[in-house]
Amino acid sequence: MADDVLLRAQGVRKSFGAVEVLKGIDLEVRQGQVVSLIGASGSGKTTFLRCVNLLEEHDGGEILLDGDPVGYRVEGGRRRRLSETAISAQRARIGMVFQQFNLFPHLTAEENVMLGLTKVLNKPKAEAREIATHWLGRVGLAERRGHYPYQLSGGQQQRVAIARAVAMEPRLLLFDEVTSALDPELVSEVLGVMQGLAESGMTMLVVSHEMLFVREVSHHVVFMDQGRVAQAGTPEAVFGNPESERLRSFLGRFHGMFGMV
């Protein structure tokens, strides 16, 4: 058991009504690693990320961040749900970037990045603005800091959303198909930003259908199928030696598109 494990999921289960969507997920993300989740639509990738960030509550198993259970504490052998304040504090340590960007529509790019810094981390306005300027610069949007979301392209909005998430200095960043809602020509600008973050040592858990990117950037790839981890390993192993027919056929869909695997 390496002690640099940042996120450990063990036997995570989650049902919506009678439908079990996660059927016991085991997964580890080490400090500084990029772990990618791949799998067909409906296999539970989004649900898993949402459980990690407490946007959903898992029903069974455990999710540990830095060794602390996410969403509850154990008291006298029993699980007790954390208070809303404690849950908010846990969420602040995990950043999330969504498929639909979800920028606050009433705030400029800069204000979007500043909001969490001033309200959650209680930083003074001036410092928050400096941090926002820095991160908007890093994602190539220094010039657009005064723009509202509706004045930005999808790719620019997504880069602001990434800046908003990293500016909080989270321990872990979650990405849920962040390029799926983008026009094809805007995908690479966002992937470029993510690659830069990965190279700078950010710990990332990424759901993506961009197989070239996944293969190039990930330390570890997890293939999910119908609520289970069907195969996991290095990109070479998963892409080069798919064990199951389902993984082979899943990857096969990307063949023609990229001429790879």
Place this chain on the structure above:
Amino acid sequence: MIDYNFDWSVITRNWDRFLEALALGLGLAVVSLLIGCVIGLAAAYARVSGNKWLSGPVWAYVEVIRCTPLLLLIFFIYFGLPEFGIYFMDKTQSFVLTLSLYAGAYMSEVFRAGLSSIPRQYVEAAKAIGMRPWQRQRWVVLPVMFRITLPSIGNNLISLFKDTSLAAAIAIPELTFVARQINANTFRVMEVWLTASALYLATAWLLATLLRQVERRYATIR
């Protein structure tokens, strides 16, 4: 009608009284709208709370107010409440209370629709950066809702302004009352009512124009 000789001196002589009365009406509308927004917001949160002990009474309040003619409410609160031993109000306070309750019922519907129209994604984004529940309301939900509902808030202000003419019924010296007074003293029917109507029209139009400017200023949500 054809023989009517217009004499506008009655207007110029009483111009200050017209303006004062107009200002009073506007003031009553604005104050009632502000109080009404506070009531409406609290009522809207009660309605969406999912707690029937909160939402039930609030629902009753909204329905009663919406189904009762405003003039009746004005009379009830001004003449009726003292019968129940509530004397603390002069007629202006009584009218502001009535109009605020009235505005509150309508604003609660506006805000309720506003609250439920806010996409869940914004709240989740606020959660994801670690904002606590009340912070999410204060810094994300309310500002977004305010912008969405701004046109309705504006329309309500204009309606309320016109409704202040009903205050004449309990002798509050707003425009309608003052016009009637001047009319009674001078019998210049046409001049007085034309002037009063023109003042209502011009003010309402000015308000609408002003509100459109404000809306444009806040139009960042598409």
